[in-house]
Amino acid sequence: MTDILVLGAGYTGTVAAIRTAVRTRRTGGRVTLVNASPRFTERLRLHQTAAGERLPDHALADVLSGTGIDLVVGRVAGIDPGSRQVSLEGGRVLGYDKLIYALGTVTDTSVPGVAEHACTYDDHAAAVRLSERLGALTRGTVVVAGGGLTGVESATELAEAHPHLHVVLLTRGRPGAMMGPGARAYLDGALERLGIEVRTGADITKVLPDGVELAGGELIHSDATLWTTGTKGLSVAAESGLSVDARDRIVVDSALRSVSHPDVYAVGDAAAVSQRYGVLHGTCQGGIPTGLHAADSLAATLRGKAARPFRFGYVHQPISLGRGDAVIQFTRPDDSPRRWYLKGRAAIVYKETVSSSPMLTYRLLKRGLVPVWAFALSAGIG
Incomplete structure (x- = not known):
């Protein structure tokens, strides 16, 4: 054996x-x-x-x-x-x-205060703790640090689920910077529609119990901070x-x-x-x-x-924008954006299909089968 x-x-x-x-x-x-x-x-x-x-x-x-x-x-x-x-x-x-x-x-917690005061997605229990913390707030500000896929999906999801809370997205670059201009513009519109305050060029130097500190000394109040920067x-x-x-x-x-x-x-x-x-x-x-x-x-x-x-080879960059919206940027194998993208309901259907529960994939694998999409990706097709 x-x-x-x-x-x-x-x-x-x-x-x-x-x-x-x-x-x-x-x-x-x-x-x-x-x-x-x-x-x-x-x-x-x-x-x-x-x-x-x-x-x-x-x-x-x-x-x-x-x-x-x-x-x-x-x-x-x-x-x-x-x-x-x-x-x-x-x-x-x-x-x-x-x-x-x-x-x-x-999660990379090398920035001072992240390990002690920020919420992360390192496991299911951590996400549940954040949910409970937000559920206890009747008003306040939630800071999401990081403008990548996880940060954008989190900011939009939380803003939609808790419209009484003010969501601030802090990012060094532009949210969705890896996407093409059309998909990026649609993403920007969704952030605006959901009332999310976007702060670009934000360099966080410290996370505090009740906020974050930016380079230059500016303090941003936060009742809960979610760290998704790396x-x-x-x-x-x-x-x-x-x-x-x-x-x-x-x-x-x-x-x-x-x-x-x-x-x-x-x-x-x-x-x-x-x-x-x-x-x-x-x-x-x-x-x-x-x-x-x-x-x-x-x-x-x-x-x-x-x-x-x-x-x-990469195929796409799928981003949910809350439960009622999404945008899909199709890519070249090196993950650079193509001209084509999906938005709205078509993007929701696509996103839920490619990001659905993996249980069907596991059942196929048990039978010695490989899902077509996985075969295509691993063969470098895209």
């Missing part, structure tokens, strides 16, 4: 575990999936949770049913690539022959001796193996995956194809075959 350990049961880790179990069934693969929670978290929808929406609850045991995968609930404390062991909080140690690292990223990998990878980049993501080769420890594969947000146009940025769009490819690479290696190089 070959013991295969998968760390992290987010979108990417769950895909990798199921695909690996299916592809190594005949070659003696024994897959164990480790996750800190027994529940599957739809991280793409945490802004909806923060706005007070109740989403379906999925037990990982049910998701993995019929795959033969062993589920271990525990938080990773350390990795010893030399002895091929993973230690969990509480003292339990798991051995492995091959490891797939899918622990994702956490992420980084968990420190456990670097502490374990794995080669990482400046954001603590594991550096991988074309087969998604660690360049320093080839028995370790890294996928999703936790991996620094190089393509001809640069390093992938963390999205579910790119994460799931890396999980599929790592599983296939590992299975090929166990059969004595060479792994194919990973190729990926």
Whole structure:
């Protein structure tokens, strides 16, 4: 038997575990999936949770049913690539022959006061705490720091769900700066329609219990601050001796193996995956194809075959603008904007389709099938 350990049961880790179990069934693969929670978290929808929406609850045991995968609930404390062991909080140690690292990223809290006073989306519980905090406010100001996809989706979702609160979006650049002019103008209109105050050129130097401080000393009052300005990998990878980049993501080769420890594969947000146009940025769009490819690479290696190089091309930038609006910017494979975009109801339908619950994807994978969209992305089509 070959013991295969998968760390992290987010979108990417769950895909990798199921695909690996299916592809190594005949070659003696024994897959164990480790996750800190027994529940599957739809991280793409945490802004909806923060706005007070109740989403379906999925037990990982049910998701993995019929795959033969062993589920271990525990938080990773350390990795010893030399002895091929993973230690969990509480003292339990798991051995492995091959490891797939899918622990994702956490919020970068390097700005003073973020860790103590800001809300984040590091897990489901954090989004629930923000929802409860906002639900207790009858009036006040909510500051959303960061004008990327997560910041814009959060600001619009919260403004729509809590019209009695004043939402301020603070960003260094323009919201939706990566989009084309048409989609960007539509996004600007949605922010204005929802009454969101947008402050560009905002350089936050400190988060306080009741506000944020900008470079130059200006103070902006806040009854709740949501921090979405950036992420980084968990420190456990670097502490374990794995080669990482400046954001603590594991550096991988074309087969998604660690360049320093080839028995370790890294996928999703936790991996620094190089393509001809640069390093992938963390999205579910790119994460799931890396999980599929790592599983296939590992299975090929166990059969004595060479792994194919990973190729990926972006297709779109989908952004919800509350529950009643959305905009979709279609892109070239390098994520630069094309001329085409969708808006309004057509964009809502598109967004809900591509960002729907991954449960159908997991059911297909159990049967040895790969969703057409995932195949297209991982083949670099777009």
